[in-house]
Amino acid sequence: MANVLHIVVCAGVVxxxxxxxEPVTGxxxxxxxxxxxxxxxxxxxxxxxxxxxxxxxxxxxGSKVWLVSLGPKAKLQQVMMTVAQKAGFELVPIDGPIGGxxxxxxxxxxxxxxxxxxxxxxxxxxxxxxxxxxxxRGAGVTLQLVGERLGIxxxxxxxxxxxxxxxxxxxxxxxxxxxxxxxxxxxxxxAVLGWATGNLAEPRNNPQIGMANMRSLMPALQKAKTAKLExxxxxxxxxxxxxxxxxxxxxxxxTPDQIAAELVEWIGAE
Amino acid sequence: xxxxxxxxxxxxxxxxLTRASLETVTAGKELAxxxxxxxxxxxxxPSSAGAATAASxxxxxxxxxxxxxGEAFAQARYATDAAACEALCRAxxxxxxxxxxxxxxxxxxxxxxxxxxxxxxxxxxxxxxADIVEATRWFYRQRVEAVLSRDxxxxxxxxxxxxxxxxxxxxxxxxxxxxxxxxxxSRTTVSGLRAPSQGTQTIRPDxxxxxxxxxxxTKKQPDGQIHAAEAGELILGFLRASSASLGSSKSLVDQxxxxxxxxxxxxxxxxxxxxxxxxxxxxxxxxxCHGEEPHVVGWRFIGERRAVSLxxxxxWTRGKADVxxxxxxxxxxxxxxxxxxxxxVI
Numbered sequence: 199m200a201n202v203l204h205i206v207v208c209a210g211v212v213x214x215x216x217x218x219x220e221p222v223t224g225x226x227x228x229x230x231x232x233x234x235x236x237x238x239x240x241x242x243x244x245x246x247x248x249x250x251x252x253x254x255x256x257x258x259x260g261s262k263v264w265l266v267s268l269g270p271k272a273k274l275q276q277v278m279m280t281v282a283q284k285a286g287f288e289l290v291p292i293d294g295p296i297g298g299x300x301x302x303x304x305x306x307x308x309x310x311x312x313x314x315x316x317x318x319x320x321x322x323x324x325x326x327x328x329x330x331x332x333x334x335r336g337a338g339v340t341l342q343l344v345g346e347r348l349g350i351x352x353x354x355x356x357x358x359x360x361x362x363x364x365x366x367x368x369x370x371x372x373x374x375x376x377x378x379x380x381x382x383x384x385x386x387x388x389a390v391l392g393w394a395t396g397n398l399a400e401p402r403n404n405p406q407i408g409m410a411n412m413r414s415l416m417p418a419l420q421k422a423k424t425a426k427l428e429x430x431x432x433x434x435x436x437x438x439x440x441x442x443x444x445x446x447x448x449x450x451x452x453t454p455d456q457i458a459a460e461l462v463e464w465i466g467a468e
Numbered sequence: 469x470x471x472x473x474x475x476x477x478x479x480x481x482x483x484x485l486t487r488a489s490l491e492t493v494t495a496g497k498e499l500a501x502x503x504x505x506x507x508x509x510x511x512x513x514p515s516s517a518g519a520a521t522a523a524s525x526x527x528x529x530x531x532x533x534x535x536x537x538g539e540a541f542a543q544a545r546y547a548t549d550a551a552a553c554e555a556l557c558r559a560x561x562x563x564x565x566x567x568x569x570x571x572x573x574x575x576x577x578x579x580x581x582x583x584x585x586x587x588x589x590x591x592x593x594x595x596x597x598a599d600i601v602e603a604t605r606w607f608y609r610q611r612v613e614a615v616l617s618r619d620x621x622x623x624x625x626x627x628x629x630x631x632x633x634x635x636x637x638x639x640x641x642x643x644x645x646x647x648x649x650x651x652x653x654s655r656t657t658v659s660g661l662r663a664p665s666q667g668t669q670t671i672r673p674d675x676x677x678x679x680x681x682x683x684x685x686t687k688k689q690p691d692g693q694i695h696a697a698e699a700g701e702l703i704l705g706f707l708r709a710s711s712a713s714l715g716s717s718k719s720l721v722d723q724x725x726x727x728x729x730x731x732x733x734x735x736x737x738x739x740x741x742x743x744x745x746x747x748x749x750x751x752x753x754x755x756x757c758h759g760e761e762p763h764v765v766g767w768r769f770i771g772e773r774r775a776v777s778l779x780x781x782x783x784w785t786r787g788k789a790d791v792x793x794x795x796x797x798x799x800x801x802x803x804x805x806x807x808x809x810x811x812x813v814i
Binding site: 212213228242243301302338340342345346347354371373376380383386432433435437443445446459461 | 570588610670671742773
């Protein structure tokens with residue numbers, strides 16, 4: 199028997215991981231140099247959450263996926279052109295600042311307020327998805343704060359797998375220390391799941407899904423509300439790139455035997 | 469005056485504090501001494517006897533000891549752990565709360581901060597400052613380092629493991645003040661831990677050495693063939709002989725996930741870098757990795773770094789590794805394994 203789920207995925211946009219990042223401090227606080235022109239992608243762990251949500255919704259007819267994303271409207275539009283080809287969802291954009299330096303508590307407050315006001319959302323069927331950490335702030339607290347603000351008492355972080363049962367309960371695998379998973383069974387929605395990589399590969403582009411998404415995507419972007427994020431007393435005293443430049447010894451003229459001997463000696467040294 | 473609370477929890481024995489907890493105790497002691505603050509330590513344990521044993525190990529810390537104990541805390545679970553830590557924070561009336569960034573406390577610390585009307589910053593790697601508290605953490609997956617501070621209280625700081633020495637005081641009989649917890653209705657049952665199904669536990673956080681396997685292991689070799697089985701034997705043989713932990717690049721892990729039986733013992737849990745972990749080990753040995761910033765990110769907290777690569781111009785090695793051996797990793801690792809087995813080095 200299928201369970202009807204209302205899955206809300208929180209996902210931000212982040213600079214493409216291959217870009218060079220340079221921090222700068224401007225009148226509005228810290229940021230990245232040329233941040234608005236850096237190519238952006240959907241936050242990788244949150245993207246895993248979106249693909250898992252779409253797969254779960256597809257297996258449970260009547261279910262729906264919302265994608266709530268906070269970022270500059272122009273950036274959201276750019277990234278959604280790609281993401282919309284991969285999974286079916288209703289975009290709920292929030293026009294706000296980009297980057298990892300705004301306070302997580304403010305971000306969570308805006309997200310929670312937006313989710314609470316989603317038309318048609320049944321909180322009893324709610325699974326709140328997102329990445330367990332972002333690739334920007336990387337604190338791993340925003341989703342937890344959103345869940346707490348929405349009064350959700352069952353939360354799971356570092357999720358790699360969810361197995362939904364006929365009675366609406368689900369088994370969930372969370373990453374814990376030592377390369378293991380903690381296995382839990384939750385009686386059902388509502389719950390928060392902060393995803394790690396999951397088990398699904400990135401879906402191929404599907405023009406049909408893209409067309410369906412596009413019908414609602416552009417109007418949603420046009421109507422996106424603007425959010426201002428409070429600093430909550432957070433002050434940055436310094437922001438720097440790491441200065442770990444090592445002197446690399448490149449060894450080209452040793453035989454495998456000689457290299458092995460050197461390595462074994464190095465491994466065994468205290 | 470600040471009141472600092474260090475939140476700790478016991479390991480699977482039920483009475484021994486985790487190493488990450490003890491590291492946080494050290495951070496708390498240092499911070500309290502610097503600020504002239506009051507120090508309290510909160511313990512979460514599955515029994516009062518376990519809590520007492522844990523408290524005894526902290527007797528010389530010079531801190532007020534508080535404890536929450538009960539069967540409900542035998543396993544890590546959001547609802548019960550959040551209730552326990554909330555009770556400890558309220559009992560201590562803490563203005564600054566330090567907690568280890570264990571999976572257990574990472575799951576709940578932000579929620580507890582919110583319940584107390586406080587704020588949280590996670591993945592803290594250092595705490596400095598004389599007059600104000602200055603916390604250091606990384607942004608953009610260990611690519612930008614920032615020092616921050618907050619005036620708002622209570623302020624929760626989640627400390628990354630491996631950033632402080634573990635507290636090791638003289639054990640002495642001690643009993644923490646028992647703090648009562650109003651348990652919420654539990655909708656989640658924890659059934660236990662599950663290791664990767666491949667049967668080989670290759671992730672060892674306490675290992676001195678991190679061995680990183682790159683995608684080159686499953687590329688065509690000079691004979692035009694792929695030698696994935698041989699690669700797997702060499703890697704596992706090395707891990708057995710050296711007790712190293714295994715990390716991998718995303719590209720190599722993804723090959724396994726796409727149904728290719730290249731290195732079947734690799735999972736996403738092994739992945740390091742942008743979408744993987746950033747482990748802390750004294751030494752790291754990379755093999756068949758190629759030069760991309762995501763790989764470098766995964767190595768941010770590795771002490772001594774060496775690499776074996778066929779590409780002398782590999783971008784990640786220059787300025788990032790201490791030594792790069794330009795050689796065939798298949799040949800080198802076969803010799804290394806033979807030597808390790810002969811000499812029993814580790």
